[in-house]
Amino acid sequence: MGKLRVIGIGPGSIENMSLRALKAIEDSDVIVGYNKYIDMIKELVKDKEVYSTGMKAEEDRCKEALSLCKNKNVALISTGDAGIYGMAGLILELRNDEDVEIIPGITASSAAGSIIGAPLMHDNCNISLSDLMTPYEDIKKRVKLAAEGDFIVSLYNPKSKGRPHYLRECIDIIKEFREDTTPVAVVRHALREGQSYKLFTIKDFDTEIVDMMSIVIIGNSKSYYKDGKFITPRGYENKRKNS
Structure with a gap:
């Protein structure tokens, strides 16, 4: 069974991302996120499987991340902190028995x-x-x-x-x-x-x-x-x- 990490990448610059978030992204097989967020960390995801969507598709991204983590390690990213206007809450609402970890980031x-x-x-x-x-x-x-x-x-x-x-x-x-x-x-x-x-x-x-x-x-x-x-x-x- 894989694991889903819900990651706050902070403002979007690599130097302002926590070491824990950086390691979690490096250890993931799949990166899920909004198109613009993926682009902010493109140097970290070039060799990863990527699932991205546009605005107003948050629930679709969360459902896909939960599905993928059944057999892969997945990073669901958003800017700022995952638990402040991020994806952490929605993931926990939709979660069944998936292994989920929340990784905080610097909020705006x-x-x-x-x-x-x-x-x-x-x-x-x-x-x-x-x-x-x-x-x-x-x-x-x-x-x-x-x-x-x-x-x-x-x-x-x-x-x-x-x-x-x-x-x-x-x-x-x-x-x-x-x-x-x-x-x-x-x-x-x-x-x-x-x-x-x-x-x-x-x-x-x-x-x-x-x-x-x-x-x-x-x-x-x-x-x-x-x-x-x-x-x-x-x-x-x-x-x-x-x-």
Whole structure:
């Protein structure tokens, strides 16, 4: 019997992949994944059997991976972390008695945060603005509650041609609970080729520069910029004062 490893390959660059993920891919007979993800690690899969599909075929990929692993070692890959908007959950839902291992990777908010400073140093959350799996009213409710709770908010899938206004509407919700000086960062292609970023305050944030290759990070009430870096203090200064 083979084994299925569900692997988060991180941002997509080999140097930002864990050694465990790298070894699992090397040890696999078959690589399963979205076309663009396969292309990101093409130097690792050139001598492997490959099963790839386009967008919106996640369930087909998972079913094929589970079928193939009955007698082969299979790597099902996705960018970021396998358990954060990846394939881990769906595989476990569909799994019967197949041998499955989940291998984590760097998620987009962590990758983006490392580029712009230390924005995620306190309580934070990830919210996807894609309504393919979640009704938009639920998304807006989560954004509101996260903002009201003073979480740092990382917005995944922030904008597409089919929903050009969601990001602006969600930023307007967050504005109700934030000062105008609150830092907002947009990072594109974090830790891979084509990487870029821009820093704003929530007052002057320009949603027009955002696309599906971006992640948007909005600070909490204590976040600030220092020497061009986005910082959210965790409270060490208060601890020192009180000691």
